[in-house]
Amino acid sequence: MDARTSNATEIDSRPINNLLRRLSAADFALLAPHVMVESTAANELLYSPGDDVQVVHFPCGPSLATFLVPNEDGRDVETILVGREGAVGGIVSEGYLPAYTRICVKFGGPFARIHVSKLEAAKQRSPSLRHVFARYADCMLAQIFQSTACNAIHSIEQRTAKWMLAAMERTGDESSVPLTHEQLATLLGVGRSYASRVLQSFKAEGVLDTRRGSILVRNREGLRLRACLCNEAVKMHFEEVLRGVYPTEEREAG
Amino acid sequence: MDARTSNATEIDSRPINNLLRRLSAADFALLAPHVMVESTAANELLYSPGDDVQVVHFPCGPSLATFLVPNEDGRDVETILVGREGAVGGIVSEGYLPAYTRICVKFGGPFARIHVSKLEAAKQRSPSLRHVFARYADCMLAQIFQSTACNAIHSIEQRTAKWMLAAMERTGDESSVPLTHEQLATLLGVGRSYASRVLQSFKAEGVLDTRRGSILVRNREGLRLRACLCNEAVKMHFEEVLRGVYPTEEREAG
DNA sequence: TCAGGTCTGTCCACTTGTGCACACAGGACC
């Protein structure tokens, strides 16, 4: 929270985060004095279970955060991805409650931050601002519901393809995802050898290529054909709920 | 919404729902004029995807609601159970948004209902009331996160035991759960024959017994040993977050 | 009391995913 401050008041200097960019000028002005942007590295923890949630983090540009649920055997389970379409920390709880999940930076980059108390104060002053955040909270909820269903019934192959597409949409990188097989396996909650095998089958079909530490996408449409429709379902909800807040060309979810 | 009204002002005549029972007298008084209690049958739909969410439903006594995520192939996936520890509809979204999931009455019984606009108006007048609902929203979120992780890594056997325990805790019925194998299979997102086999293995171990249309619990502790710890994790979060709102002996979750 | 519908138990062949093991490849560092 002590990096360079960016108290932007003009649209073009706003952080590259859809939630912040699409606020009315008046609403953004309420937040601007309290918003700070700083760079964050991959694997940095934003919250751990039990932490007091006091700061809202907005991934900007290619930054990506993920919610991890700790498990009794020590291995965390990844649930949802949040990129520049949203924010993490105190969105539903409104802060000052112990965090339930671990929130971790998946892909590093800039994050805009604001103290929960400042955001809540601004919401008190502006019903439209409160409304935007309530709507986003609902979208995030939809994302988690979909993820629950997805984990229950979709195959690892479908979920692998889904995850790759969701990550690419958020980071803007159309050709590569910086992930080892081990990391992919962990985030899908499967064994490493099976994850390798799924990637191998995609490779055989010309959809992807593997490099040490990253996965290259050769055929995005092929990936889409192999993914479940969970991303699309959530995206439609984002569009419907945040219509007027997000313009059509910037909608992103999954 | 047109059944007999129960404008209770005294604690003892409040609906048997923890969220409502544990409000301060002043906070409950704000809601009471708008609360109606009516009976609901199993399988009744409270919301379907796309519906305008305008009424908050509080399961009372043994009533149980469930959130279903529709799937491309037509079979819904059950996600979380909500009983008298909570409420469904507009908890996170604050209403007037299209519902993302289907919300269905799993076990029938009384539900208290209040219009979202009345609840939101009361929240505007009472920060403590707003606070209780924000806290409950956070608990519900934790429940869904845990469910996502559970579906990713726990076996059908563990999840079957977990579900049975969660249902029993909420309904108060310690010995039986009214469910066919088919229904159990559907809510776990697995095939019927496999669900039967799991029940059969529990039966062989003396944990439960099967009847046509219901499952009898013979050894609750045995069930607990075979369940994952997801229920307990969520219960702890409920207890921590709603401490002071819910007394210890009434905490329930899962 | 018989018929018909639903629910239950079980069989089987099959697919998906596990967990371990091991050889080898790609970089990084000296």
Place this chain on the structure above:
DNA sequence: GGTCCTGTGTGCACAAGTGGACAGACCTGA
């Protein structure tokens, strides 16, 4: 140029879960 470490490809035996099939049990209603 070698060393070491991490990451990758693959083989294998096994466990978990699928989906269709079918006989029999239970309940209800005529």
